Amino acid sequence: MLILSLFLLLLVYILILRPWFLRWGATAEEAAMPLPGDEIAPVYKLSATRAITIHAPASQIWPWLVQMGQGRGGLYSYLWIENMIGCKMHNADHIIPELQNPQIGDLIRMGPEGYPLFKITAIQPQAALVIQGLDPRTKEPGQAYWSFVLQPVDAQTTRLIIRGRNDYEPSLFNFLMWRVIVEPGYFVMEQKMLRGIRERAERIYTQARVAA
Helix, strand or coil, X not given: XXXXXXHHHHHHHHHHHHHHHHCCCCCHHHHHCCCCCHHHCCCCCEEEEEEEEECCCHHHHHHHHHCCECCCCECCCCHHHXXXXXXXXXXXXXXXXXXXXXCCCCEEECCCXXXXXXXXXXXXXXXXXXXXXXXXXXXXXXXXXXXXXXXXXXXXEEEEEEEEEECCCCCHHHHHHHHHHHHHHHHHHHHHHHHHHHHHHHHHHHHHHHHC
């Protein structure tokens, strides 16, 4: 009975839960469309495309994206989880002027030295930001990347689409680690990040409209 129950749980995870959280909030069209950054990992084992509707123009969302990172504006996700694993993260609730001029090659840290490290590889102002994973020790680029794309719906509404892809050395341990632990963990943190960006952008945009 125990083996059967575990088998059924595994089926539910593989057939229902995993497909749902890998494209949380994204339409089938958004999940399938090519996005900036796809060329970084033409071959990959992990891929997730998630999205959220934000009731603010892209110009009001872009500043929150370009200031992301540890020691910068944070990731707008669950601070207690990030700091429990030593990321030393802080989430900003305001726009940081000195971080609003991103350049190709700028480093984006996910924590102190030794933690995941990215660099900006593509910038389309108010439209797309792509960051590529680096080896924390050698700073050599890898195949992991994060792509943040803003697609206007109308003058006051935008779709924020996030895609992350990665690869790993084939082994049973890596397969179980990435598919069973890392993927769900990324989902928990990323959906909170999307909602965190939405809350901040909509709040500032609403305040600006009321003041006008």
